[in-house]
Amino acid sequence: MRAVRLNQIAKPLEEAEVAVPNIGASDVLIRVAACGICHSDEHYRAGISRIDRLPVTLGHEVAGWIEKVGSDIKHVAPGDRVCVHYLAHCGTCEFCIRGFEQFCRTVEMIGKHRDGGYAEFIKVPGRNAFLLPDEIPFEIGAIMMCSSATALHALNKARVKPGETIAIFGFGGLGFSALQLAQAFQCGQTYVVDINSVKLASAKNLGAVPIDATKRNPVEQIMEGTNGKGVDVSLELIGSAKTMQQAVQCLGALGRAALVGLTSECMSIFPYTELINKEAEIIGVSDHLATELPTLIEFARSGKLLLPPDALRFVDLDAEQINASLDAFQNSIDHIRTVIKVAK
Numbered sequence: 364m365r366a367v368r369l370n371q372i373a374k375p376l377e378e379a380e381v382a383v384p385n386i387g388a389s390d391v392l393i394r395v396a397a398c399g400i401c402h403s404d405e406h407y408r409a410g411i412s413r414i415d416r417l418p419v420t421l422g423h424e425v426a427g428w429i430e431k432v433g434s435d436i437k438h439v440a441p442g443d444r445v446c447v448h449y450l451a452h453c454g455t456c457e458f459c460i461r462g463f464e465q466f467c468r469t470v471e472m473i474g475k476h477r478d479g480g481y482a483e484f485i486k487v488p489g490r491n492a493f494l495l496p497d498e499i500p501f502e503i504g505a506i507m508m509c510s511s512a513t514a515l516h517a518l519n520k521a522r523v524k525p526g527e528t529i530a531i532f533g534f535g536g537l538g539f540s541a542l543q544l545a546q547a548f549q550c551g552q553t554y555v556v557d558i559n560s561v562k563l564a565s566a567k568n569l570g571a572v573p574i575d576a577t578k579r580n581p582v583e584q585i586m587e588g589t590n591g592k593g594v595d596v597s598l599e600l601i602g603s604a605k606t607m608q609q610a611v612q613c614l615g616a617l618g619r620a621a622l623v624g625l626t627s628e629c630m631s632i633f634p635y636t637e638l639i640n641k642e643a644e645i646i647g648v649s650d651h652l653a654t655e656l657p658t659l660i661e662f663a664r665s666g667k668l669l670l671p672p673d674a675l676r677f678v679d680l681d682a683e684q685i686n687a688s689l690d691a692f693q694n695s696i697d698h699i700r701t702v703i704k705v706a707k
Contacts, residue, residue, distance in 0.1 A: 366482035367682045370418040372410040375686045376481070379418070384478070384486035391489045392431040393445060395705040396501035398480035399424030400678075401509050402535070405689040406625070407475060414475060422480030423449035423473045425487075426495055426504035427706070436489040444495040446504040446660070447480070448512075448653045449473040451488050465650040480505075481685065483705060493656050496664045502677070502702040503670050507663060508656075510536030510700065513623060514598075515544055515659050516651035521596045521621040525549040530585055530613050531571070533600035534562040536700045537623065540668060541598055542571055547667040550596075554588060556581045556606070565674070585613040593618060593641075604628035614643045623648045674699040 364383050367376050386392050404421045406412040425447040429439050439445060451471045452464035459467050471477045473487060495504040514537045523529065529545050531538045534557040545553050546569075555566035556574040563573035572588055574581045586593060593615030599607045602624025610620045611632055618641060632638065638645070662668040678684035680703055688701040 364483040365680055366420045366478070367680060367685050368418045368420050368481070369408055369414070372414070372417070373408070376408065376421065376682050376689075378682045381420075381482070383484050386431055386433050386486050388433040388435045389489050390433045390486050391429055391436055391439060391445075391492050393425065393427045393447065393485050393487065393492065394430045395425060395480050395483060395485055396427040396707075397425075397505040398422040398703045398705060399502075399506035399509060399536075400685065400688045400701040400703065402692050403625075404474070405692045408689055412475075412625070416476065419475070420478040420480075420482050421474045422482070422703070423475065424505045424509045425449070425473070425480035425485060426501040426508070427485075429492065430484065433489060439489070439492050439494065444497065444501070444504075445492040446495045446508050447473065447485070447487055448491045448493060448656060449508060450650060450653075451477060451491060454490060462652060462654050464653060480705075481680065481703060483680070490653070493660065496660065498664045499660070502675060502704070503663060505702060506536060506670065506700045507540075507659060507668070511540035511544070511663070511668060512651040512656060512659055513537060513648070514541035514600075515655055517541065517598050517621045517623050517648045518544055518548065519655065520646050520648050521598070521619045523548055523550055523596050526551045527595035528552050528554075528589060530554045530556060530574075530594045530597040530610065531600065532556045532581075532598065532606045532610050533624065534559070534566050535600065537600040538598075539565075539670065539674065539699045541600065542566060542569055543668050544662065546570065547662055552588070554585050554594065556609075580609075582609050582612045589615065595619070596621065599624050602626045604630045608632065611637050611643065611645060614641060616641050617643065619644045619646055621646045621648050670699065676701045677704050679703070680705050
């Protein structure tokens with residue numbers, strides 16, 4: 364089968380012919396229809412996020428058709444449309460039993476620790492395959508498995524309630540989903556902070572208050588918009604010490620800042636004025652949970668989570684096109700996500 368693989372850190376991905384994976388009793392083989400290109404994939408290619416096994420096929424936002432099932436698999440059958448939870452976990456350790464598979468003792472991330480979806484076929488544990496309703500296109504089902512799922516997990520970790528005000532820092536795939544999910548949860552006014560005018564216009568069209576961080580300190584703008592009260596919840600989706608600090612500073616009393624973006628930088632805060640005196644919280648958000656995916660899929664099926672075609676860009680299973688898409692992350696791209704169309 365065809366695959367596009369990372370062979371060397373800090374080098375372009377390369378096309379390869381590899382064997383179709385053999386599956387075990389608890390596995391499924393999926394014919395990939397679509398695979399999203401995530402900013403994390405660029406971090407893997409660049410060596411910012413460490414990969415110990417090379418070569419590896421990247422791609423953790425996967426949707427397609429079931430091709431084969433192992434003898435133990437009963438919930439899906441060949442021909443079913445599915446999307447893939449990207450954390451391959453044991454299901455038996457103390458964290459898996461408690462439903463926190465991102466901390467599984469033997470967890471492997473698809474597209475990092477094991478081969479992912481930049482290929483014609485992918486093997487995953489059967490428990491990682493979730494039925495994808497006909498109403499959801501494959502490209503949406505694929506990118507939901509990372510950006511949308513993580514946005515939902517962040518909102519859950521932040522314990523959002525109806526009517527609460529929210530600030531979203533970053534309006535890429537995560538922010539686009541987070542805004543719509545906040546609206547599905549009947550949250551109050553939402554502020555979206557970004558530096559890209561096209562994305563800010565899109566946020567405004569979706570009912571948010573756009574905050575242009577290039578014009579003035581976004582914390583000042585949010586405080587003015589809330590009459591000095593600050594927001595109840597902030598989501599940091601960029602991965603910058605500066606925006607993480609701002610996500611804390613814009614909180615009001617009893618506010619919660621959920622930090623999702625990845626950075627190696629240190630963040631400084633003033634404990635008394637920014638946390639203690641407000642009884643504010645800083646919450647770390649790591650990946651998402653399999654138990655959250657049915658709710659997410661239903662939001663998409665019912666139209667509460669939409670990713671319109673003009674928000675997406677499409678490329679083929681082609682190393683040159685994929686490398687160009689990864690290169691584009693170095694700038695502020697106007698679209699939300701690039702998706703590899705693997706099969707029709």
